[in-house]
Amino acid sequence: MLRKGMERTFLVHRRQFIAAALGFPAAAIGGFPAAGATMTYDAAVTTSRAPLQAVPRDRELVRFATLAANSHNTQPWVFSAHGNEITIAPDFSRRCPAVDPDDHHLFVSLGCAAENLILAASTLGWRADPVIDGDRIVITLEETPPAASALAAAIPVRQCTRATFDGRPAPPETLRRLENVCREPDVTTILLTEHAAIAKVADYVLEGNAAQMRDGAFMRELVNWIRFNETEALASMDGLFSPASGNPSLPSWLARPLMKLFFTESGENKKYREQLVSSAGVVVLAANRSDTPRWIAVGRACQRFGLQATALGLKYAFVNQPVEVAALRPQFAASLGLGERRPDIVMRFGYGPDLPKSLRRPPELVMRS
Numbered sequence: 001m002l003r004k005g006m007e008r009t010f011l012v013h014r015r016q017f018i019a020a021a022l023g024f025p026a027a028a029i030g031g032f033p034a035a036g037a038t039m040t041y042d043a044a045v046t047t048s049r050a051p052l053q054a055v056p057r058d059r060e061l062v063r064f065a066t067l068a069a070n071s072h073n074t075q076p077w078v079f080s081a082h083g084n085e086i087t088i089a090p091d092f093s094r095r096c097p098a099v100d101p102d103d104h105h106l107f108v109s110l111g112c113a114a115e116n117l118i119l120a121a122s123t124l125g126w127r128a129d130p131v132i133d134g135d136r137i138v139i140t141l142e143e144t145p146p147a148a149s150a151l152a153a154a155i156p157v158r159q160c161t162r163a164t165f166d167g168r169p170a171p172p173e174t175l176r177r178l179e180n181v182c183r184e185p186d187v188t189t190i191l192l193t194e195h196a197a198i199a200k201v202a203d204y205v206l207e208g209n210a211a212q213m214r215d216g217a218f219m220r221e222l223v224n225w226i227r228f229n230e231t232e233a234l235a236s237m238d239g240l241f242s243p244a245s246g247n248p249s250l251p252s253w254l255a256r257p258l259m260k261l262f263f264t265e266s267g268e269n270k271k272y273r274e275q276l277v278s279s280a281g282v283v284v285l286a287a288n289r290s291d292t293p294r295w296i297a298v299g300r301a302c303q304r305f306g307l308q309a310t311a312l313g314l315k316y317a318f319v320n321q322p323v324e325v326a327a328l329r330p331q332f333a334a335s336l337g338l339g340e341r342r343p344d345i346v347m348r349f350g351y352g353p354d355l356p357k358s359l360r361r362p363p364e365l366v367m368r369s
Contacts, residue, residue: 061121063362064155070109074225075094076092076106086138107292115304154307158307159357164275165315165352191281191282193281198276204332208324213264323344
């Protein structure tokens, strides 16, 4: 009983800290009325995705960086700011050893965050020069005339949309812009729009999904990062928010047993097949070498793709199963003509609905002195 009381106290204090960071009354986080105000999920999303402000510069740049795509919404990053230098480092306490045993996705996520920060800095009048230092990204800021861009404007709007799209093809000019925005040294972009090619990718996605769903460690890790309702999501400000994937918000005591009944291999494979068939295309990113700097480079290209898709009115989602299952990866690479190279990221895109957006931890929780 004492341990449960200590855990509850810790959770309340954590919620109060998050509330203060977001500018909400602390009592609102704990579920109690606070001068007529409460912290709702929508309010937290709106706060984290508010328009970029010039001051405080470092906090605002970090806030926009955290809106980047990242694996399982684990937000595996730590930021530090000193003078005109901002460093992004991995937070290995948030790694996912089952789905990402070599931290590939973790470093791709850091690259995504770096790209957001670089684009946001440009709009505020700072040229950002990133340098890879071991497993850190050191970004030096230098004053320059402000330069707004469609990609930067898309940062607070972008999301991974795990839904069925409407099947419309993308115009040739849209495809050209999507392919061009991925250009990054040592990174190859493969854009697939033919139905047969997409169906072939779907076969690999389904095979990978089946393997993962039969893997007990993978499933335990996945469920650990699912937030079944707004209360759970607000308590952690991370993880995979169930309604963001088109699922209902349910109490966890009900959702967990129901998940065992309805979250099945055949059901998920049917869903993935429908989602891929409904997509306008698939893009695969592959680095020329498999190491930390190239994974970060893939992340930057990946983030630009998501932002460009958003700016063009498209939705997109990751279908990384063929690159996450190590035994399947070489076959998938061969089917794409990549030889010995590792396919890093697989994304489908198309025209689709808006879904609830996921939360991000406020800068105060990810910045270190």
